Amino acid sequence: MRRWPNNTVLVKIDAGIPQDKRHHIYTVMDSINALSCLKMVNASEGDSGYHILVNTFKPGCWSMVGHTGSDKGWQSLNMGPTCFSNGNRVIHHELLHALGFFHMQSRHDRDKFVKVYKDRVVPQNWEANFKKKGEDEGTVLWLGLPYDYNSIMHYSTNAFSLNGKITVEVLGKFSGEIGITRVPSRGDVAGLNRLYECWDHYLGDDIPGATPYKQIHQKYFKEN
Known part of the structure; x- marks a missing residue:
């Protein structure tokens, strides 16, 4: 980190x-x-x-x-x-x-939530913008928070499209539009505060699917 x-x-x-x-x-x-x-x-x-x-x-x-x-x-x-x-x-x-913070669609577990069409992405933009991070690295980077379609770090459905077709397809039940948020989501704010150990700010423990920050902190920030 x-x-x-x-x-x-x-x-x-x-x-x-x-x-x-x-x-x-x-x-x-x-x-x-x-x-x-x-x-x-x-x-x-x-x-x-x-x-x-x-x-x-x-x-x-x-x-x-x-x-x-x-x-x-x-x-x-x-x-x-x-x-x-x-x-x-x-x-x-x-x-x-x-x-x-990396892009949300680069999470190691992204395939459960979105389908990324590599063949439709402008080749020079694949590595930095769409390639998945390793599981160990990703676990640390997202600090126990669930996949966030509303993240300001998420790309839109046709980002860096080579042919105008969809590059990122939502697989879950999310009914909104990805990649349009103009302000950080709850998950973005929680991730920032978890990364920088901002105990007196919003940590996202109330987000469905989130691991309590105390557990994450003990695992990644302190000696076991």
């Missing part, structure tokens, strides 16, 4: 991000701070601490996963021009990547 030390995350915004887009990033940072015990801090230019650099260096919307500790002294969170559409969904999504 590549957590940010001391639950503190410095964020710098590159000059290439337009001024009228910056308040959206600050709003999401404030939201994460309010929902968790994390401290996402708008770092000044003179701050030399390790940080996330929100930038437009490359096309697309993407982030490194978790605290990488790059020798550069920062890690990239790329926000191209189209990343600011659809409310603040993409900003939430990418910041949660940076805090340590």
Whole structure:
């Protein structure tokens, strides 16, 4: 688990991000701070601490996963021009990547809940966006929480489609639409607080199918 030390995350915004887009990033940072015990801090230019650099260096919307500790002294969170559409969904999504979360459809147990059509996915997007994580790794990453169709980390039904056809098909009884949530779900918030040991915030013990956090904490965060 590549957590940010001391639950503190410095964020710098590159000059290439337009001024009228910056308040959206600050709003999401404030939201994460309010929902968790994390401290996402708008770092000044003179701050030399390790940080996330929100930038437009490359096309697309993407982030490194978790605290990488790059020798550069920062890690990239790329926000191209189209990343600011659809409310603040993409900003939430990418910041949660940076805090340590993979895509929901990459869970090791996803085949019980969705069918992913590999032959319909643009090949260069398969590895990072759809490939399943190993069971051991996945158990830690999702920290006893059930599969969440409402997660802001879930892709839509036709994400990265090669031919316009469905790439992610819901198999369960979920009647909503996946991949459209604009704010973190209960499961997203609980996962964040479980990962960062935010005992005085929402931990999701009331979510059907969730393993009580105390049990998860004893197993993954403390010596047995």
